Amino acid sequence: MLPYEIIRNKRDGNTLSEKDIREFIEGYVAGEIPDYQMSAFLMAVYFRGMDERETLALTKSYIESGEQFNFREIGIPTSDKHSTGGVGDKVSLVLAPMVAACGVAVPMISGRGLGHTGGTLDKLESIPNFNTNLSTEDCIRNLKKVGFFIAAQTKNLVPADKKIYALRDVTATVESIPLIVASIMSKKLAEGSGSLVLDVKFGNGAFMKNLRSAKVLARAMVDVGNLFGVPTAALLTDMNQPLGQYVGNALEVRESILYLRGDVVPDDLHKITLALGSIMLVLSKAAKNLKEGAKMLDEALKNGAALKKFEEFIAAQGGNPDV
Structure with a gap:
């Protein structure tokens, strides 16, 4: 699904699939999705929210953007x-x-x-x-x-959160x-x-x-x-x-x-x-x-x-x- 379609789906209150969320986060971390589209996505989530499965998928996408510890x-x-x-x-x-x-x-x-x-x-x-x-x-x-x-x-632990939090901070x-x-759980679970x-x-x-x-x-x-x-x-x-x-x-x-x-x-x-x-x-x-x-x-x-x-x-x- 195109980034535009993912943003539109969430804006309209629809539930996003784990695949859509993962690909959107991966694209942003890789520099393929610009700040303005991520800003639109964040604002859509702000107003429409996410259910527990979407929130879990978002958290997992953050975690998978970098290294994970194994103790x-x-x-x-x-x-x-x-x-x-x-x-x-x-x-x-x-x-x-x-x-x-x-x-x-x-x-x-x-x-x-x-x-x-x-x-x-x-x-x-x-x-x-x-x-x-x-x-x-x-x-x-x-x-x-x-x-x-x-x-x-x-530096390599949950880089997606580091990049996205900086954007959240200036987009209300x-x-x-x-x-x-x-943001919290990705770092703790990683x-x-x-x-x-x-x-x-x-x-x-x-x-x-x-x-x-x-x-x-x-x-x-x-x-x-x-x-x-x-x-x-x-x-x-x-x-x-x-x-x-x-x-x-x-x-x-x-x-x-x-x-x-x-x-x-x-x-x-x-x-x-x-x-x-x-x-x-x-x-x-x-x-x-x-x-x-x-x-x-x-x-x-x-x-x-x-x-x-x-x-x-x-x-x-x-x-x-x-x-």
Whole structure:
């Protein structure tokens, strides 16, 4: 089908086939379809939406545009977590070492700040000499050696999303559930993680301002993950006030270290971390139930195992572990 016909079909509210979506994305990445036609396609999706099968096809097309990680060779279960972002959200910094200390590896491709929300990479780069730009080989090595990594999207991981997101940003098509889902889930599924837990935030400090819209986004992402064959679950968490006690890149790294030491354990941060981590352990079959998972995570925090993992992680990615 010609690009014009695909755009017209979606404009008129018709359902696109997986083949049509794949060929359209492939053509755009290859430079055969111009920006103006992709812009028209994005606007058609913005107004007409996509059903779950179309959204899955779009996500798969993004994934297939580049390389995919495969961590099966490391011999232990893997699980990842993604947050839609919020003020003071430093959960990834403490969750990854805690889960890794419980025997589940965490491959985490993270992003930078979006609007007023801070990005995990920005926070980590406040550590002197810390390197977030890892090669595929670096990621695999650190996952084997430390049990987790947190890195930026590589050049060859989901290049379709990188190119299309830049266009969405200037065509007023960012706020589209199918396009948001394909963008987030393509990067997470291309990681090759064995399971995925989503922290979908709502409220004044979040991208999704109310519970209803957060539920719609969470349901769509969970459906795509499970249809792709990766066990996926989501939590809806309140972001009407900052998480924890510190806000700001360096300050949030400091709070994370204090948390892992057991010096400062804010109730809201602790509850969310245990809730997300216990789901990761259950999906990875490292814990029989959520209660056991929470107990394992709490023990890793109290006995210093999670703090030790965090120190190893900083050193492995070039930072100063004495921070």
